Amino acid sequence: RLNLDHGLLPIFVLTLSLMVFAAAGAGGGSGFLAVYLAGLIAGNSDIRAVTILKRFQDGMSWLAQIIMFLILGLFxxxxxxxxxxxxxxxxxxxxxxxxxxxxxxxxxxxxxxxxxxxxxxxxxxxxxxxxxxxxxxxxxxxxxxxxxxxxxxxxxxxxxxxxxxxxxxxxxxxLGLIVPARLGPLDKVELELPGSAHHELLAYRVAPGSPVARGERIPRWARPSLVLRDGRSMRFQDMGRLAAGDHVYIFVPDRYPRLLDKLFASRAVVDPEDADFFGAFAVDPSRSAEELETAYAPGLTEAERKLTIGDLVTARLGGHAEYADRVLLGPIELIVRDVDDKGRITGLGLSFEPTAPVARVPVFLSAGEIRDRIAAFIRNRRKPAEARAVEAVAEMEPVPQPVVEKTTGEG
Known part of the structure; x- marks a missing residue:
């Protein structure tokens, strides 16, 4: 709330950090933990001059690491x-x-x-x-x-x-944890101007092959104000179609959707293996999970069948889905292709076998997996001995294959 000069804001924040550290230490607590928690709260609050503070903190972090390693080497x-x-x-x-x-x-x-x-x-x-x-x-x-x-x-x-x-x-x-690139090269600068509360000024450089370079329109909630081309500044309305190399200055509301990044980024270089990462088929997240059970029989519960496929995947992921998350459902695997700004799944891929090169890890079972294995063990112990013997023989015997005889055209 203080109307300080922008040059004083980083110093003011650093002073507050030292005060929090000292107060926690004087009370017998951990100054490091206190500053860490204060940073979490401040970073998730609507504070002014976020861009300036981020740049200052980034430089201070590097300086602190350099000094720390130097002192540690002397020790x-x-x-x-x-x-x-x-x-x-x-x-x-x-x-x-x-x-x-x-x-x-x-x-x-x-x-x-x-x-x-x-x-x-x-x-x-x-x-x-x-x-x-x-x-x-x-x-x-x-x-x-x-x-x-x-x-x-x-x-x-x-x-x-x-x-x-x-x-x-x-x-x-x-372990198959390398996620394919979502966007190609993106050149963006965030600027903060005096009096621009709840708005930001973004400077984009139009990358070759980006959607805006191919004629895609900029959303109405974004306000392009200036375009620089070949050293000349022009109004956006007078420029016509944007070209690769143009610098575009756009006013947007704070917490702006990341759609602009997708519009100004070039296409990511997709490796053929990366293309297989997201499955061979697209699945509509708004469709009913009952259709998955009917088509592939993944063994969904009655409650899960009443959900949409997107909600089912989100629930299996613990209530929060991210880009490239994967859920194994019996014989199929669902892969999150995209999520919106509110975390809702907007695109899913389906694969009939794990497409990512995931290594089999024999340990690190979760509580759910341990519970499932204990339940399966109990069910197996309750089966009659004869039933278990029949199942063992069935697993050992080869499955008979149909015999196809060659016939002549004469019948």
Whole structure:
């Protein structure tokens, strides 16, 4: 609410952050956690000069990381590393392959997250500055073995960086978690002008092959005010059709729909494998899930059959769907192709087999999967022994194939 000069806003925010940190520390709390929560609240509030503050915070974040790593390097004592190298490396390997995967799985077991995603989260851990920063605490507290603890943490972080840091990309591809690009190149700048409350000024550069370059109209709620072409500024109404390379300045309401990004972005370069990622067929999300049960028999419950297909997918995803999310329903798989600004599914793809190269992960079962397996085990135990024997024989015997005899045209 203060009418401050824009140059003072970043300083004011930084001062408030230090005050929150100090107040929490004086009360015996965590200053870091207090500033983090204050940032979450402020970032989700309707505050002025968001663009200026984001740029300032981005620069301060990089500066803080540079200073932190410089100080951490000064704290390290490499001459003391050989004495603790072997135990520290073994401890690092235990944390990477045992402790962290188990801890992550226990935290995520209540949620129906796919096992490849849980495996990826368990592999991508806190493996850098945060760990070493916490290891400084024993040094600052003057503990007897503070230096030993810091050096051990330093080596563990190096081991984690080498093993986990360099394998993030290959692991994501192995687990099928690389999502195809949604948009091609997009050149956009957000500007904030004095007196433009609840409105933003966006500057787009028209990319070759983008929808607006092909003649697509700009929505009415967007107000194009200026176009720069070949160094000349003109009114949008006088320009006619936009051409590649034009710079367009548009006033839009805040929280503007991301439709403009799609209009000014060029087509993404689609790999043939990426095209298969979203399934071979398109499915209307507004159709009834009963039609899926009739056509493919995925085993939906009575309550699920009354939903639309889009609502069914959203429910299976825990109430929130994102671009490229996947839901396996018996013999078919539904893939989210697009969602609107309110999170509603607007496009779905259907595949008869998993199209993404998802590796089979034998561990990291969710609570729902554990419950289903226990229920299946109980049902199987209740079956008569003879029925189980018949099923076992049926699985072993080959399925008879129809014999087709060659006939002549004479019959």
């Amino acid at each position: 390290a004592t490499p001459s003391q590393f050989p004495a603790i190298l072997v135990p520290a490396v073994l401890l690092g390997l235990f944390l990477i392959f045992v402790a962290r995967p188990v801890a992550v799985w226990l935290c995520l077991v209540p949620f129906r997250l796919p096992r490849p995603e849980v495996a990826f989260v368990s592999w991508v851990g806190l493996r850098g500055a945060v760990s070493i920063l916490l290891a400084i605490t024993p040094l600052l507290g003057g503990l007897e073995n503070g230096r030993l603890i810091f050096n051990t943490a330093f080596i563990i972080v190096l081991v984690s960086l080498v093993i986990q840091g360099w394998t993030v990309g290959p692991l994501a591809r192995r």
